[in-house]
């Protein structure tokens with residue numbers, strides 16, 4: 001098998017979910033290319049990026065899938081989740097409605113994926129402290145209730161982006 005010959009033994013599919021404009025695409029571009037786009041357009045359909053991460057001296061390939069938060073732009077849901085072993089469920093700390101949607105995203109996730117998958121609740125845009133609408137404690141306690149990892153991130157200033165993805169990848173591995 002070609003992949004095994006190259007020593008790439010691990011390929012993990014990770015999905016990004018959450019309301020539109022919470023910053024899913026920018027978290028991915030920050031993680032995979034160290035890029036941020038202030039004027040990024042809403043995602044249409046599905047995009048993915050493959051990123052090699054070194055865990056305990058082994059190369060792990062993470063294939064991270066990103067789709068539209070907006071229903072009308074979404075691709076076939078079952079195909080999006082198929083084979084996923086990790087998920088980042090993202091809200092925007094400056095927009096309460098995106099936090100209120102998390103339960104719905106978790107429901108969708110659990111209808112398509114095994115609950116043993118590695119799941120992290122991500123409160124993105126933590127650089128927007130001055131207009132914060134969801135406290136760190138609320139994020140933490142929801143994560144505890146639902147058995148998720150939790151982290152606040154900023155795709156804008158890079159806070160915890162690498163760490164969030166790596167914790168999920170490490171948990172899968």
Ligand code: GTP
Pocket residue numbers: 018019020021022023024025026027037038039040041042043044067068069070124125126127128153154155156157
């Ligand atoms: P959909 O593709 O519609 O589901 O949206 P998305 O979740 O992919 O959001 P996207 O990454 O396109 O970001 C939406 C907007 O938020 C853009 O204007 C980004 O520049 C901005 N944004 C993303 N991450 C951050 C962040 O960490 N901080 C701040 N201040 N803005 C951010």
Ligand code: MG
Pocket residue numbers: 024025026041042043066067068069
């Ligand atoms: Mg997007």
